[in-house]
Amino acid sequence: MWDCGCASKATVFPRLGELLLDSGLITEADIAEALEVQKERGGRLGWILMSLGKIRRLDLFQALADQYCIPFFRDGVDELLRHAQVELAHRLSFQEVVSTHLLPWYQEGTVLHLLTDYPCATDRQAFFAATFPEATAFRLHLVTDLDFARLVQRIYRHEMLDEAIHGLFYRAPEESANPVFTRRQILALGFLGNAALFLFYFHPILAAQFFFAAVQVLFLVSVLFKLLVSLVGAGQELAEPVTNEEVRTLRDEELPVYTILVPVYREPEVVGHLVHALKAMDYPQHKLDVLLLLEEDDTATLEAAKAAAPPGNWRFLILPDAQPKTKPKACNYGVFFSRGEFLTIYDAEDRPEPDQLKKAVVAFRKNPETVVCFQAALNYFNARENLITKLFTLEYSYWFDYLLPGLDRLGLPIPLGGTSNHFRTRILKELGAWDPFNVTEDADLGIRACASGFRVGIINSTTFEEANSRYRNWIRQRSRWIKGYLQTALVYNRRPLQMLRRLGFKNWLGFQLFILGTPLLFLCNPIVWAVFLGWLATGTKALDPFFPPLLVYIGLFNLLIGNFFGIYLNMIAVYRRKIYGLLPVALLNPLYWLFFHSVAAYKALWQLVAKPFYWEKTEHGLTRMAPPH
Amino acid sequence: MASPVWPHRTSWAAVGIWATATLLIGLWNTLLAHQGVIERELLYLGEKALLVFHGRPPRLENLGFVSPPLPYAFVLITQSPLWGTAAIGGLLLAAAIAWMRRAQNDPWVLALGIALAATPPGLHLLSQSPRAGLLTLSLLASFVWLRRYCASQATVHLFLFGLVSSSIFLTAYEAVLLVPIMVLPVTMESRPVRENLAIFGTALTPSLFMMAGWAYLNWIFLGHPWAFFEGWQLGLIEKGTSSPGLANGVRQMGSFLASSWFSLLPWIVVGADTVFRRQGCWPTTLIMMGMPLLWIFLQGALGMPLRTETVPLFWACSLLAHGTQECGACVLPQPRRFLRLALLGAFVASWLLPQLEGAESLRQIVVGRTQVHSWIAERELVAVLRHEPGTVLLDDARLFPIVLLEGNPQRFLLPYEYEFQSALRTPSLFARFVVVDSSGDDQLTRVHPLARHGILPGFFLRSRHGELLLYERIAPSRRLGPQLEEREKRDHTRKP
Structure with missing residues (x-):
């Protein structure tokens, strides 16, 4: 017997609004406003009232308990756990508990007592009857959604952590970045290294020629590939994947619940801004499922988030104190509790454009299910702060406004950016979510989606972030990105031929040129410059044997034309966002490559071997410029 | 999320036209060479390429440092000045047909436009003037992209204009002076000053970069940054050329207009129409119409001889410019009919009337009045x-x-x-x-x-x-x- 208070007694439920009015918790005006919102945007009245700030969470749940005639427990998680028979809960996986909103609490005879934060959903009875055949009756008890989440976290602490960290590794070890190098890769690298040493010993000139030729050709191919993709991307400049008209025609009541994951760690100074930015989103607040993912030892950020007074529909998830404290782990953890049909991630310093979620919804509806994710553009609000932020802004404008649209247009795999990627939640879970061992888990996920037959698209909406304004901080961040690209390249080159079959030649080549080619380009860059500058300064003829004429011409082409394209593509990047003041800064692009990217690339290469899973934390909140409102 | 659909069917058609035209022009060139007709420029480029492959020792510097480099590249690749030039001529013809087909909806204008390729100046440009052929192609392509940018404001068009216009320098050094003039009308539109400056800078950067890069390479490898200019002048400018100066430029322009006005009828018709109507991107179109004249002036001012290849440039600019006109609001009565007549007139005149040196030799050969022997x-x-x-x-x-x-x-x-x-x-x-x-x-x-x-x-x-x-x-x-x-x-x- 499924004992759900009044429902089981076949009584007509009293209306929630009337209950709240009778108890004096809201006024007639409040209920009228909430009903108006419900009429326009749909959703549950209780959540609307809570997201409007008319009632407290505890009052809402008390009213729900009254409505459904079930007991409501508000004494806290510890008290609940004191009575809990944990072994009952462990007969279910935490995913089943979260998806059914029911947690077995304790059993009295043949009566199983269940905790829920979502009373009287009748479609779960059969499942529980099958799982607990010894129980003849099920009795529900209400807890708040926050308590429910905390209970699940406490009871399934180890399982959830293990799943968040090793879930992908267990399901598809060949797609996890752990270990960095497979045995086969180590053997191949060893063989190549030895072959190179032999060649250098017996035919030093030939070996050097081969080495320089490889560097030059790599550089050339990489530059030309980026030029091609950028040209195609620039051709899409005026195209709008989602038009404002399409956004306007969306009906709020038809919008799905949208989960927003916000992983934060030691960022108390920026979390308040994020709360304001998300409050300003043009999306029904009661349909936003915002999960603030906090680490257990980061009380400062938790306090700052509470002080920013987020709406009632926000949830704070406190992650257990365990290594690694990385963004992908936190996001995987958040995915377990996500309720939305769609899901996105924002960093603490992000300022998404208000219509971004609606544009994503339109994009999802316009495209087939095979398009698993849409990446919004990222850009910086503090572009004019100093030279580093200017260079960084130019690079990002080029990357997100021209390069990614080019990849999209050519149908090539798109490495996702760190935030503002919008997913179909169900497929994201099927894909295994993020790899916590990959330090650019986003780029990895984009490639994995492509390898699994899905596609990534782009939407014409921007999230503004804070550009790194300090050199060391910039190097830390970029070295992590480049290391992640190398990890991704290694993961998907474990079985290159198999990957070729899975991706198809075009995607495979695009992946190699983009994911592997980008770090290699930056690694080659100082070699090209060193040879050239050494030759220019000394006029030495010692290098002549190493550079046959064809190689000289390719080298010159790389030096002149390669750097020219680097500059010119960055010049073009100013147009879409009308940041014309940054145009002269594009001329510094060769220096940006050399003293920024290449330095970071070598640091990344070293870390790939020495500290492959080390997460170089980027410090935020350094800017003196105010974020946009 | 749409997948790309390149290459288009029209791209394949253009490739087909290019291949066919290259074959025909190559055969025509071979025939001319047997008749003893071959331009100095072809011999110059041919000798440089010959030394790369068969010199004693092979002159490897000629792989990259023969001026002007772009026309030379065709000769180097084909190892033949006759077929290299034919490839350039074929490319120009295929591109011109493709652009005209896009711009023209009058089959008569299109047919007559193509027929102009079979006139002495047209044949001379396609078969005997690799430098002028590529310059014409570069100028036209630059205008195509610039006009598209003017109409669409899509940055990719400005980007492509920059790249294409930079090839002008590598084709004919002095013509790089035309690039800023081309861009000027676009930057005079009503936009914020900063945006106009950005457009100007973006459009010119590739040309400036090419100039700096080429001078630098000449300095590194040949010891003199302007070696390319001097070497080319020494080899290709014929003796007895008039002295440089603005007056000479004006004089050369005047003498060209006086001697070739009948061939320029299409240019006069389209130019007048553009001036009277002033529609759309008309300043850009007008600059495009004036570009051949500027080119003649520039050559004169630099002390270079008057060349016959400029006539087809006038025709090509006119046909492209006419394609941009909206004939519903024409000031001139029935401009299409005027243009058809002008094109027909130019075609007939170029065969009946004496032409400038080069084209005149071809006319003589075809008409058969005299036997032409050069060298x-x-x-x-x-x-x-x-x-x-x-x-x-x-x-x-x-x-x-x-x-x-x-x-x-x-x-x-x-x-x-x-x-x-x-x-x-x-x-x-x-x-x-x-x-x-x-x-x-x-x-x-x-x-x-x-x-x-x-x-x-x-x-x-x-x-x-x-x-x-x-x-x-x-x-x-x-x-x-x-x-x-x-x-x-x-x-x-x-x-x-």
Whole structure:
């Protein structure tokens, strides 16, 4: 017997609004406003009232308990756990508990007592009857959604952590970045290294020629590939994947619940801004499922988030104190509790454009299910702060406004950016979510989606972030990105031929040129410059044997034309966002490559071997410029 | 999320037209060469390419440092000035047809426009002027992208304009001065100053970069940043050219308009229509219409001769510009009919009326009034050399036709070779023959000024062919005689 208070007694439920009015918790005006919102945007009245700030969470749940005639427990998680028979809960996986909103609490005879934060959903009875055949009756008890989440976290602490960290590794070890190098890769690298040493010993000139030729050709191919993709991307400049008209025609009541994951760690100074930015989103607040993912030892950020007074529909998830404290782990953890049909991630310093979620919804509806994710553009609000932020802004404008649209247009795999990627939640879970061992888990996920037959698209909406304004901080961040690209390249080159079959030649080549080619380009860059500058300064003829004429011409082409394209593509990047003041800064692009990217690339290469899973934390909140409102 | 659909069917059609046109022009060029008609420019580029592959030693600098580099690249790849030029002509024709098809909806205008390619100036441009052909192509392509940018404001069009216009410098150095003039109308539209400056900067950056890069490469490899300009002038500008200056530019412009006005009828019609109607991107269109005239002025101002290839540039600009017009609001009555008549008039006039040098030779050949022979002196001299073994010493800065026409560069001792400077001082130790241009100034005549007048120590004047003097060594040096004989025999047998 499924004992759900009044429902089981076949009584007509009293209306929630009337209950709240009778108890004096809201006024007639409040209920009228909430009903108006419900009429326009749909959703549950209780959540609307809570997201409007008319009632407290505890009052809402008390009213729900009254409505459904079930007991409501508000004494806290510890008290609940004191009575809990944990072994009952462990007969279910935490995913089943979260998806059914029911947690077995304790059993009295043949009566199983269940905790829920979502009373009287009748479609779960059969499942529980099958799982607990010894129980003849099920009795529900209400807890708040926050308590429910905390209970699940406490009871399934180890399982959830293990799943968040090793879930992908267990399901598809060949797609996890752990270990960095497979045995086969180590053997191949060893063989190549030895072959190179032999060649250098017996035919030093030939070996050097081969080495320089490889560097030059790599550089050339990489530059030309980026030029091609950028040209195609620039051709899409005026195209709008989602038009404002399409956004306007969306009906709020038809919008799905949208989960927003916000992983934060030691960022108390920026979390308040994020709360304001998300409050300003043009999306029904009661349909936003915002999960603030906090680490257990980061009380400062938790306090700052509470002080920013987020709406009632926000949830704070406190992650257990365990290594690694990385963004992908936190996001995987958040995915377990996500309720939305769609899901996105924002960093603490992000300022998404208000219509971004609606544009994503339109994009999802316009495209087939095979398009698993849409990446919004990222850009910086503090572009004019100093030279580093200017260079960084130019690079990002080029990357997100021209390069990614080019990849999209050519149908090539798109490495996702760190935030503002919008997913179909169900497929994201099927894909295994993020790899916590990959330090650019986003780029990895984009490639994995492509390898699994899905596609990534782009939407014409921007999230503004804070550009790194300090050199060391910039190097830390970029070295992590480049290391992640190398990890991704290694993961998907474990079985290159198999990957070729899975991706198809075009995607495979695009992946190699983009994911592997980008770090290699930056690694080659100082070699090209060193040879050239050494030759220019000394006029030495010692290098002549190493550079046959064809190689000289390719080298010159790389030096002149390669750097020219680097500059010119960055010049073009100013147009879409009308940041014309940054145009002269594009001329510094060769220096940006050399003293920024290449330095970071070598640091990344070293870390790939020495500290492959080390997460170089980027410090935020350094800017003196105010974020946009 | 749509997948790309390139290449389009029209792209394949353009490739087909290019291949066919290249074949036809190549055959036509071969026919002309047998008739003795070949332009100086083709011989110049041909000789440079020949030295890369068959020089003694192969002149590897010529892989990348022959000016102007873009026309030369075609000759280098095909290893033939005739087929390299044909490839350029085919490309120009295919591109022009493709653009006209997009821009024109009047089949008569399109047909007559294509027919103009079969006029003496058109044929000369396509088959005998690789530099002018590529310049025409670059200018037209630049305008196509600039006008698209003007209409769409899509950055990719500005980007492509920048890239395409930078090829102008690598085709004809002096024409780079036209690029800022092209961009000016676009930057004078009502936008914020900063945006206009950005557009101007973006459009010019590739050209500036090409200039700086090319000068730098010349400095590094040839020791002089402007070596490209001087080398090209020395080789290609014919003797007796008028002195540079603005007045000369104006004079040249005037004389061109006076001599060729009938051929320019389409240009006059479309130009008038553009001025009267002032629609759309009309300032850009107007600049486009004025570009050939500016080009003539620029060449005159720089002291370069008036060339016949400019006439087709007028036609191409007119046809492209006309394609942008909205005929529903034409000021001129029935401009299409006017244009058809003008095109027909230009076609007929170019065959009936005398043309400028170059095109006139072709007209004479086709009309059949006279037999045209060019490079008579060089051919006669080469005929003598072909029957006599032995090394030939000459400065190929101006005498490059002899090297190409002879076909075996291994028997020539040329300035790039290590021994050349020694040979200049004592030619008799190194060469059996010496060739001198009595009217010119080259390295040989600088060391041996009397060689212009038939006196060269150790040599006697074997023959005179126009202004070319062929010297032959009197007798081998007694001390080195056998070695010299042996070496010459060896050199002569090392044919490629």
